[in-house]
Amino acid sequence: MNIKRWIYITIFIILLTGCGNQPVETIPQPTSPLETTTEPNPTPEQVADSVTILADGVMQATQPVLALSFETSGKLLEIHVQPGDLVQAGDLIATLDDTTLQDAIAQAELQVDQSENSLAQAQQTLTSLQADLPLRQAEAQQTLAVAQENVQLATAHLNGLDAPASEAAITQAQADVLFAKQRLEQAEKNYAPYRDKPDTNLNKAYFGTAWADAQLAYDAAVRHLNSLTGTASEQTRAQLEADLAVAQAQLTQAQTNLVNLMSGKLDESAQLSVELAEINLTQSEMNLEQAQADLAKAQLTAPWSGAILSIDVSPGSIIGGGTPIVTLLNVSQLEFHTVNVSERDLAQIYPGQAATIVLKAYPNDPIPATVLRIGWQAGDPVGDTATFPVILVLDEMDFEIRPGMTGKVEIYADQ
Numbered sequence: 306m307n308i309k310r311w312i313y314i315t316i317f318i319i320l321l322t323g324c325g326n327q328p329v330e331t332i333p334q335p336t337s338p339l340e341t342t343t344e345p346n347p348t349p350e351q352v353a354d355s356v357t358i359l360a361d362g363v364m365q366a367t368q369p370v371l372a373l374s375f376e377t378s379g380k381l382l383e384i385h386v387q388p389g390d391l392v393q394a395g396d397l398i399a400t401l402d403d404t405t406l407q408d409a410i411a412q413a414e415l416q417v418d419q420s421e422n423s424l425a426q427a428q429q430t431l432t433s434l435q436a437d438l439p440l441r442q443a444e445a446q447q448t449l450a451v452a453q454e455n456v457q458l459a460t461a462h463l464n465g466l467d468a469p470a471s472e473a474a475i476t477q478a479q480a481d482v483l484f485a486k487q488r489l490e491q492a493e494k495n496y497a498p499y500r501d502k503p504d505t506n507l508n509k510a511y512f513g514t515a516w517a518d519a520q521l522a523y524d525a526a527v528r529h530l531n532s533l534t535g536t537a538s539e540q541t542r543a544q545l546e547a548d549l550a551v552a553q554a555q556l557t558q559a560q561t562n563l564v565n566l567m568s569g570k571l572d573e574s575a576q577l578s579v580e581l582a583e584i585n586l587t588q589s590e591m592n593l594e595q596a597q598a599d600l601a602k603a604q605l606t607a608p609w610s611g612a613i614l615s616i617d618v619s620p621g622s623i624i625g626g627g628t629p630i631v632t633l634l635n636v637s638q639l640e641f642h643t644v645n646v647s648e649r650d651l652a653q654i655y656p657g658q659a660a661t662i663v664l665k666a667y668p669n670d671p672i673p674a675t676v677l678r679i680g681w682q683a684g685d686p687v688g689d690t691a692t693f694p695v696i697l698v699l700d701e702m703d704f705e706i707r708p709g710m711t712g713k714v715e716i717y718a719d720q
Contacts, residue, residue, distance in 0.1 A: 372629035413593035424582035462529035492519035664712035
């Protein structure tokens with residue numbers, strides 16, 4: 306029994322072993338087909354985008370940074386701006402100490418007032434002389450007659466030294482002294498209202514001359530009377546000769562003056578006074594204008610709108626003309642300059658071409674732009690290809706754009 310049992314067990318093991326060496330049949334699983342994506346047909350906008358020229362660029366100011374300075378030297382009194390401030394054309398930037406300049410203006414204004422008064426007075430004098438011309442002509446005729454009498458009298462006095470004096474001559478000499486005294490008193494009365502006037506006053510000059518002539522005539526009459534009543538000395542003779550010479554000179558002057566007045570010729574000195582007063586007034590006005598211009602130079606103003614980049618000096622400093630005070634950048638006129646437009650694309654770019662700029666500072670705000678020009682100087686090459694700057698101007702926008710901002714531009718080559 307045991308032997309049969311082991312035989313059966315052995316056969317069973319052999320059968321099991323044979324079954325384990327047979328291959329296992331597997332049922333293949335079905336495979337899914339590969340999915341492919343098909344692009345939809347491009348829209349007209351996508352067609353346009355496919356021919357745009359893309360480039361990087363940077364915003365630049367059209368004008369370079371400007372260092373503002375005073376034209377004149379002085380002490381810097383105050384700076385009215387800070388770095389970063391936006392200023393408009395004409396805004397006050399800085400001022401110098403103008404104390405001396407203000408004093409100069411006050412002095413110049415005083416000189417103008419004085420010159421105007423002098424001109425008015427000279428014109429009034431000339432006008433008065435024109436109005437009084439008939440009276441002055443009559444007075445000149447009278448003065449001529451007196452001068453002629455004085456010459457005759459001086460001649461008689463000189464000739465009478467060597468002749469004995471008669472009672473009639475002495476009586477006549479006494480009458481001459483009396484007449485000369487009356488003329489002197491009248492001349493003093495006419496001259497008195499003008500005695501304290503300025504020497505430039507023509508009435509003072511006229512009546513003063515008449516008074517001096519009357520004084521000389523009186524002195525001569527007195528000397529003649531003395532010569533008739535006493536013994537004439539050499540000194541008396543010399544004096545009478547001098548009196549005759551003075552009388553003759555006065556006669557010549559009276560004749561000339563009468564000729565000028567009768568011809569209607571005005572007093573040249575009065576006309577000259579008006580001309581000189583006009584010249585002085587013009588010069589005073591020029592001095593005032595110069596002082597005002599110097600005062601204006603003590604104020605530094607912005608030549609155009611822009612941003613203050615830096616302040617280069619401190620208030621209280623003594624500065625010279627041309628010393629930089631602040632630096633100003635004009636931010637009102639900005640351009641977009643590309644940095645990598647290939648020379649291969651230049652044939653498709655021209656001024657007036659439409660474009661769109663997207664700045665990194667405003668990625669969601671495309672800005673319409675227009676090609677302004679193409680630069681002549683090539684930039685850094687890309688591989689074996691040269692690049693040229695393309696300059697564009699941006700349309701008006703509501704947000705703030707600063708020089709140095711970067712971004713991208715799409716230039717529509719087919720438009």
